[in-house]
Amino acid sequence: MSAPVSTEPVLSVRDLSVSFRSDTRTVHAVDQVSFDLRAGEVLAVVGESGCGKSVTSMAVMGLLPPTAHITGSVRIGEKELAGADDKAYGKIRGNDIAMIFQEPMTSLNPVLTIGRQIGEVLRRHQGLNKKQARARAVELLDLVGIPAPAERVDEYPHQLSGGMRQRVMIAIAVACDPAVLIADEPTTALDVTVQAGILEVLQSLRERLGTAIVLITHDLGVVADTADRVLVMYAGRPVEQAPVHELFADPKHPYTRGLLSAVLRPGGEGKRRLPEIPGLVPSLDSQPDACTFAPRCARADDTCTSSRPGLKAVAADAGADAPHRAACWHPHTLQETVS
Incomplete structure (x- = not known):
């Protein structure tokens, strides 16, 4: 069941465009993307690889390289992020807005314990001391469903399975109760049962904490089970936006129809190409x-x-x-x- 959704957006993106310039050409990766996200809402951003989903999220987080040229507006509540410098973003990232990255094994530091990596966020943004940060890290590991959290907190990433590492990434992302959580392909490379567990964690967070979630994925099954609204992107542009049930029942754009037509249906395998x-x-x-x-x-x-x-x-x-x-x-x- 969906969490109550506020009328005021916690994240507002207007006419966001991103291009990358080199000596020989300019690539227009994102072209005039706009959307609002409210507390307790899940917005799924879908489209094939290269359509601009992840670049959009990186632009919102202020994580693009200096070669990126960004225009438009990105607001978290009353804070305008577009054009903000690294110092300003440093106060916002992890505190007001956080991100779950696509590959936890490369996102986590292999030589630092799980507890220390979670604790860094808490000490930076909430001023906790080492002991307090460790205790809070244990609570967060328990929140995201990691068994024996008091023991796991002192382990290293290589000692955990892929699903457990992804849960650690979620724990880091929600450590400071951010208003907005961006999940970039959070279930990639995970088997079906682990994927279901990760999605349950995200659903629980939005219901218990009122977290607004941007879910970036290519898996339309995940979208149908998780999202409230869907933004479909093609070649860097938004082509359709709709409530999730309406999009699946009555897609309007030919590209959206093409995506939905390519989804396997129960009992249909082997009967049609x-x-x-x-x-x-x-x-x-x-x-x-x-x-x-x-x-x-x-x-x-x-x-x-x-x-x-x-x-x-x-x-x-x-x-x-x-x-x-x-x-x-x-x-x-x-x-x-x-x-």
Whole structure:
């Protein structure tokens, strides 16, 4: 059951764009992404590899390299993060907003104990002494479901399984009760039972602490089970945004339909070949003033190849802030079922 959702956003992103410049070219990795996230809400950001999901999250966290050029607005409550320096971000990261990284084995320091790595966050942001930090680390390990936390706190990352290491990453991320938690592919490379355990931990955190979560994933099954809303990205641009049940029941953008059509259904294995989206993902060297999905879309016409569609309400009588919006000149109707 979903946690109560506040009306005021704890995270507000407006027209966020990210490009990377080199001597020979400029890559437009993210192009005008906007979304709001409220307390206790889970927003899933989905799309194929290279669509800009992780770059968006790194931009929000202020973790992109100096070669990145960032425009737009990122606000945590009343704090504007866009353009903030490392010192300002240092006070915010881990305290107001935190991140669970994709690969815990490379994110955790192999030569420091679990307790010390959790304690560093607590000592920096909450001023706890060593003894207090260790005691709180044990509590956090228990919170994320690690057995025998008083013993595990003194172990090293290599002594834990992949699922346990991911739970440690979650413990570090929520140590200071951040308002926003970004989970970048938190279940990648984990088996199904471990994955379910990690998702249960995230669900518990949002229900018990009111944590707002941005869940970055390519697994639509995880999205269906976990998210409240979904943002679909393609080639760096948002193409559809909707409440999760509405997106699965009535996807409007052809790309969203393509993603859903490629999902295996119970009892369907061996009876049909999974449809694939024809063509290739476009180069991000330039973002045309047109629909970037048009070269791969059977519904495309001259309007699609000559004019960029905005993210607009799919219902004719809905306002600009309608919950279901799509960036498509020819969105699908409810009668056109997903194959």
